[in-house]
Amino acid sequence: MDFCMILIDGRMGEGGGQILRTALSLSAATGKAFRLIHIRKKRNKPGLRHQHLACVNAAAEICGGRCHGNALQSVELEFVPGPIRSGNFWFAIPTAGSAMQVMQTVLPVLSRAAGQSVVTVRGGTHNPGAPPFEFFTESFLPLLRQLGINAEMQIRKHGFYPVGGGEIAATIHPQTAGAPAFSFHQRGEPDAAGAEILLSWLPHVIAERESKALRQKLGWPDGKIKLREITDSPGPGNVIMIRVKYGAQTYLFTAFGQRGKPAEQVAAEVSEAFIKFRLRNAALDEHLANQVLLYLALNNGGAFTTESLSSHTKTNLEVIKRFLETKINARKKNDGCFEISINPSTGLTE
Structure with a gap:
């Protein structure tokens, strides 16, 4: 493409997929084209994977963008945005890649559109290394309302790594001016705190071990730890979420169970993240x-x-x-x- 582009080196900083997602959002929102080289250079499998390609194609769809390099394993991408358009959009990741990261890419763009949009994304809803569905609905979207950005999000089906198969839908409204x-x-005064263990198609003993480890680590009684069995997911999954409210803001800390990872380690990870924040x-x-x-x-x-x-x-x-x-x-x-x-x-x- 013969175009004046912002050059971004994917080796900078953490060198992962967030560079791509942020660049896509900013490009579509500002109308500035970019060229990204060395995509995900610091990852074990560099280049565009299915979930990153879904982000590229989603960004292009909502602004009529033109792309070069939007292919699996591509390590370079050129992206020329067009005008933002509202509408009904449906995106799918053919793997367990994070649907939340696709939503993360399009939300700041579609909030700047003239009309309301409805976005449906199929993929993983609870993935290690990505914000889970509840982070958006309970913590992040309420925070964005202070900026005049309003969206509602629903989960239609849970999807855990490595099977995926979840589905989320969001209604994104035009941003309110004057914020x-x-x-x-x-932060405000501390309010209620508690933990929730999500378990999908896995033995209850996993949740029992996690609950015991949480009680030992945090000194909490049984009543502060709840189990939610997920029955709509096509595959197994396990997540621990600690919720705490300070004033009007809810904070969410998560850790993900994975094959070969002891339940006690999952509980320790989420507990340590919560304790670290509480002490600051x-x-x-x-x-x-x-x-x-x-x-x-x-x-x-x-x-x-x-x-x-x-x-x-x-x-x-x-x-x-x-x-x-x-x-x-x-x-x-x-x-x-x-x-x-x-x-x-x-x-x-x-």
């Missing part, structure tokens, strides 16, 4: 912080505190700088947390 700059420096005074956990960056940069900016500056967050910030003249500042506070501020009204700075 103030985002400011979230202190940050307003956002690292996953919420990473997800909200793009929305702040595309809108009126803002500032917040977070528990850590993860490699994913650093990489996301670098990709944002490629597309937007945005002043970004990240500083470590005396309490060990980080404050990140984004000001879209100024020139590009480090």
